[in-house]
Amino acid sequence: MNALAIPMRAVRQLPGLFIVGFVITFAWIAVAILAPVLAPYDPDAIAFDALLTAPSPDHLMGTDQLGRDIFSRVLYGARVDLFMGVVGLIVPLVIGVFLGLLSGYFVGWTDTIIMRALDITIAFPFLVLVLAIVAVLGPGLSSYFVALALVAWVPYARLVRGQVKLIKQTDFIAATTSLGFGSTYTLIRHVLPNCIVPALVFAVTDFVLIILYGSSLGFLGMGAQPPTAEWGVMIADGQTYLSTAWWISFFPGLALLTLGVGAALLGDGTAKLMRVER
Amino acid sequence: MSDEHKIAIRVRDVSITFPTEDGPVTAVKNVSFDIRENEFFGIVGESGSGKSTVCRAITRLLPDRAEVTGEITVHAQKMLEMDLDRLRDIRGNGISMIFQNPSSHLNPLMTIGDQISETARFHYKRNREELNELAVSTLKDVRFSNPEGQVNAYPHQLSGGMKQRAMIGAALACDSKIIIADEPTTALDVTVQAEILDLLIKLRQERGLTIIIISHDLGVISQLCDRIAVMKDGELIEQGRTEEVILSPKEDYTRTLIASRPEAIRLHNSAWKGEPTESGNPVLAVNRASIYFGGQGRNAVVKAVEDVSFDVMRGDIVGVVGESGSGKSTIVRAMINLNTLSSGEILYDGRDVRNFKGAERVNFLRKVQMIFQHPQESLDPRFSIEQCIMEPLKLHKIVPKDRIASRVRELMEMVELSPDLLTRRPRDISGGQAQRVCIARALAMEPEVIIADEITSALDVTIQAQILRLLTRLKEQMGLTIVFVTHDLDVVRTFCNRVVVMQIGKLIETGTPQQIFETSSHDYTRRLVAAIPHLPQGLSQSETA
Numbered sequence: 089m090n091a092l093a094i095p096m097r098a099v100r101q102l103p104g105l106f107i108v109g110f111v112i113t114f115a116w117i118a119v120a121i122l123a124p125v126l127a128p129y130d131p132d133a134i135a136f137d138a139l140l141t142a143p144s145p146d147h148l149m150g151t152d153q154l155g156r157d158i159f160s161r162v163l164y165g166a167r168v169d170l171f172m173g174v175v176g177l178i179v180p181l182v183i184g185v186f187l188g189l190l191s192g193y194f195v196g197w198t199d200t201i202i203m204r205a206l207d208i209t210i211a212f213p214f215l216v217l218v219l220a221i222v223a224v225l226g227p228g229l230s231s232y233f234v235a236l237a238l239v240a241w242v243p244y245a246r247l248v249r250g251q252v253k254l255i256k257q258t259d260f261i262a263a264t265t266s267l268g269f270g271s272t273y274t275l276i277r278h279v280l281p282n283c284i285v286p287a288l289v290f291a292v293t294d295f296v297l298i299i300l301y302g303s304s305l306g307f308l309g310m311g312a313q314p315p316t317a318e319w320g321v322m323i324a325d326g327q328t329y330l331s332t333a334w335w336i337s338f339f340p341g342l343a344l345l346t347l348g349v350g351a352a353l354l355g356d357g358t359a360k361l362m363r364v365e366r
Numbered sequence: 367m368s369d370e371h372k373i374a375i376r377v378r379d380v381s382i383t384f385p386t387e388d389g390p391v392t393a394v395k396n397v398s399f400d401i402r403e404n405e406f407f408g409i410v411g412e413s414g415s416g417k418s419t420v421c422r423a424i425t426r427l428l429p430d431r432a433e434v435t436g437e438i439t440v441h442a443q444k445m446l447e448m449d450l451d452r453l454r455d456i457r458g459n460g461i462s463m464i465f466q467n468p469s470s471h472l473n474p475l476m477t478i479g480d481q482i483s484e485t486a487r488f489h490y491k492r493n494r495e496e497l498n499e500l501a502v503s504t505l506k507d508v509r510f511s512n513p514e515g516q517v518n519a520y521p522h523q524l525s526g527g528m529k530q531r532a533m534i535g536a537a538l539a540c541d542s543k544i545i546i547a548d549e550p551t552t553a554l555d556v557t558v559q560a561e562i563l564d565l566l567i568k569l570r571q572e573r574g575l576t577i578i579i580i581s582h583d584l585g586v587i588s589q590l591c592d593r594i595a596v597m598k599d600g601e602l603i604e605q606g607r608t609e610e611v612i613l614s615p616k617e618d619y620t621r622t623l624i625a626s627r628p629e630a631i632r633l634h635n636s637a638w639k640g641e642p643t644e645s646g647n648p649v650l651a652v653n654r655a656s657i658y659f660g661g662q663g664r665n666a667v668v669k670a671v672e673d674v675s676f677d678v679m680r681g682d683i684v685g686v687v688g689e690s691g692s693g694k695s696t697i698v699r700a701m702i703n704l705n706t707l708s709s710g711e712i713l714y715d716g717r718d719v720r721n722f723k724g725a726e727r728v729n730f731l732r733k734v735q736m737i738f739q740h741p742q743e744s745l746d747p748r749f750s751i752e753q754c755i756m757e758p759l760k761l762h763k764i765v766p767k768d769r770i771a772s773r774v775r776e777l778m779e780m781v782e783l784s785p786d787l788l789t790r791r792p793r794d795i796s797g798g799q800a801q802r803v804c805i806a807r808a809l810a811m812e813p814e815v816i817i818a819d820e821i822t823s824a825l826d827v828t829i830q831a832q833i834l835r836l837l838t839r840l841k842e843q844m845g846l847t848i849v850f851v852t853h854d855l856d857v858v859r860t861f862c863n864r865v866v867v868m869q870i871g872k873l874i875e876t877g878t879p880q881q882i883f884e885t886s887s888h889d890y891t892r893r894l895v896a897a898i899p900h901l902p903q904g905l906s907q908s909e910t911a
Contacts, residue, residue, distance in 0.1 A: 260744045263744045267757070
């Protein structure tokens with residue numbers, strides 16, 4: 089059973105940019121997995137004999153103020169940032185889709201409670217609310233995930249709720265009732281697969297934002313904590329040395345940029361792929 | 367062509383091709399016809415026949431990617447080579463179009479008067495008073511009862527028929543002599559349709575119009591037109607004087623088209639539906655049922671159904687007819703609890719349908735199956751046909767697991783579908799095929815009663831005839847009871863042996879088709895029956911179905 093059938097014609101017409109995005113993103117995933125093999129140094133190894141060395145054959149991307157190899161740290165950083173992107177995406181996605189389904193399918197107080205919670209959440213700017221929650225819970229990646237779970241489900245819930253309301257009107261949902269199917273079954277088997285595509289498409293695009301916000305938190309000292317090799321933290325580290333040792337901030341920044349662009353292109357392409365012709 | 371009539375529109379060897387992802391698709395192939403001045407010309411065809419495409423090509427309303435070859439002249443002016451300025455001058459000023467859905471072709475934020483005089487403002491640049499005067503006089507021409515007042519009305523304040531008349535007014539405001547009407551009455555109720563057709567006939571005489579009317583309904587076309595053309599799959603297969611084409615059609619397809627009309631089926635199968643059951647207990651009984659939306663009793667916003675009672679006897683085919691807003695769908699949906707009754711009751715085998723719970727409810731839903739109007743929309747777009755039919759078998763364990771696949775094939779055979787379709791998805795099959803799949807899925811539940819809610823309304827007339835034949839056969843074989851909801855009185859007359867007539871939520875009368883269609887004493891029923899479009903007399907000798 090192929091619930092999310094992807095039309096073959098669409099695959100053949102894949103835009104070149106989608107393939108670029110796909111290659112970049114999966115290259116980074118490969119890097120993250122293979123980091124221990126690829127990295128020439130221990131990312132946290134301090135070397136006082138090689139402080140702030142410029143990029144050279146020994147240190148491809150140079151070293152930072154503690155003599156740590158930037159190249160190795162960028163490779164290991166891919167692990168942290170991708171992990172952050174994936175977990176920070178899946179948790180709100182699942183919560184949002186679930187709440188959206190409930191609130192779209194069951195009218196009445198279920199809908200009211202979920203929608204009011206949603207209203208309260210969107211009353212605050214996203215990053216401000218995330219920062220506030222992280223500040224209360226204490227800096228760190230796990231606080232970021234909790235904050236995302238509390239805040240980032242909103243767009244998914246809204247997307248799914250709207251779709252459910254549309255799908256509910258269609259005759260094939262009326263048909264499931266007349267065929268005597270239970271509402272849980274109908275919800276999972278018929279409503280969910282027909283509602284989830286916009287949410288999934290949004291999720292792929294959201295992936296890059298989750299990473300960027302996570303890095304921003306790292307930069308502000310609220311996310312992953314030093315000495316973790318996280319790109320945002322590394323960019324913040326190099327800030328003071330920007331005029332003398334540009335490479336400390338530049339290479340993690342470049343890594344973030346390429347992953348961001350890759351994921352965004354992937355998201356656009358996925359949106360095109362999953363569009364079901366009705 | 368005789369010389370005494372001047373040719374208004376000449377279409378010569380016109381082919382129209384659309385480029386698509388799967389290569390070019392030819393929508394119209396080598397179509398030629400002439401329309402004389404002051405002629406009423408009809409183009410009839412089923413969906414996909416290219417009838418609208420060809421007419422849109424006359425005013426060059428097709429998208430730019432469409433490739434049109436051949437020659438189209440209007441009063442000897444070549445339309446296909448014309449520059450845009452000249453074209454704009456002719457559109458709305460020499461040729462006007464009337465579209466199918468008046469609601470979506472009128473701007474909701476403009477008054478009727480403004481929309482009628484808009485063409486004049488654009489083409490002649492007249493001042494306000496003149497425009498208002500023009501709007502009022504045009505509204506008078508299209509038989510508005512109070513033109514001075516209604517000129518300031520907005521579209522939502524008018525009924526569907528009034529909107530369509532306003533659209534006709536807008537088409538006429540600039541003294542267009544050629545009107546192209548694309549399914550002008552398809553979205554309208556049958557009594558309103560009769561009114562609009564009548565208006566078109568009068569306007570043609572008053573203003574000397576040349577009218578092209580496009581329709582899927584041979585009845586409508588043959589009532590109006592001097593000459594008709596039949597199109598199929600982009601080709602014009604037959605044209606001639608209306609009586610000639612209808613009484614002695616040359617092509618097989620034209621004959622099928624005529625024979626598919628319910629009135630033709632009726633002529634040839636007088637004993638098609640059997641006598642109504644008079645005795646015994648009703649399988650479904652509607653007792654003083656009311657359904658209100660948006661509040662209870664006095665506060666109800668919409669009284670969709672009010673105090674309706676009728677019985678459905680076992681083995682009958684009960685037709686529930688009425689115009690839009692009559693509450694016919696609302697009441698039958700309540701039979702399986704898709705709508706909630708505000709008062710009254712609906713009994714299945716003597717038990718209130720609202721009281722079935724748990725296993726009893728499932729059993730009840732198995733016995734009473736519903737089929738919906740839009741077949742493609744009532745199948746999950748992500749399921750294959752096989753999964754669609756298999757699902758109820760699996761979920762309700764109707765047959766043992768190892769028998770499911772073969773049962774699906776049996777059901778496909780019952781509804782005369784090829785097993786090749788099993789792997790397709792709903793959007794990859796035709797409307798008629800999808801409706802058969804819906805019937806197969808309903809049959810999978812082994813029902814006693816089938817509630818069919820406008821199941822043939824979205825289908826072409828030849829497909830409708832096939833579906834009706836199929837249902838009749840299945841009813842005979844399986845002893846089904848059918849509740850058939852439709853706006854099409856002719857279908858009911860042919861297909862049902864008991865008729866329930868409804869109007870704005872109220873029951874008008876019930877009876878046998880003969881009582882309803884021939885000897886009814888109710889004004890409303892008689893008006894409905896009189897409004898049904900018919901083919902010219904003499905049909906019975908003509909075709910050979």
